[in-house]
Amino acid sequence: MSETRYLESGAKWTALLYGPFFAVFGYLAELATGATHAVAWVLVGLGLAAITAPWVYARRRFLTVRVTGTELWEGRESLPLAEIAETQDVGAPTGARVLGGGWSTPRKYDELPIRLKDGTVVLAWAKDVHALRAAIEGA
Template sequence: MSEPRFLEYGAKWTALLYGPLFALAGYLAELATGATHAVAWVLVGLGLAAITAPWVHARRRFLTVRVTDTELWQGRESLPLTDIAETRDVGTPAGARVLGGGWSTPRKYDELPLRLTDGTVVLAWAKDTEALRAALERS
């Protein structure tokens, strides 16, 4: 598989570090005051990392946007680039289908209307729609 033209992950695995870092800050605060509960803070850090892992996995699976030389991937749905006719000045009709299988564009993502070769309009989405558009327009 070739290098992607555009790749935007739904989440990064570094988010797993937030819980242990919070636990470390709590331990250091306790250390400054006297009595410490090291085992409890280790358990807190591990617990927070454990509940963050499924969240990161789900966001990476359903909110990753990737453009390769042949396809646009939105979450788990792919669209061949040959099916895209226009990326600029495409209006968004009511009821346009959102790529990726959702009912609406994911929160904190901008939408990019695409006209397909059959005349229908679908909504692609990304945090950086201009970079997505540029990747789709590259031949």
């Protein structure tokens, strides 16, 4: 596998800690008032971590953007860099295919139109399209 030149993960696994931290603060607040329910707070922390895990897994699987020395990965779809003709001043025609398999660019992501060597235009997406463009052109 070639080195990663650009990486934007969809979510970080540290998000699993939000639920247990909330439970610890809830327990400490209860401790300050007198009556505590330690078992309930442990269950709340574990429950919140359990429902956060599929969310993090899905975001990492479908919203990760990576550029290696040979490929551009958008979610689960890869595009060989050898197929890319240009990334500068490419207009996005209506109905251009979005990389990654979605109908449109994911929310909170900017789009980067890319012209392929066969003349078609596809839409790549990232939170920082300038860094993505630089990584594609640098590779």
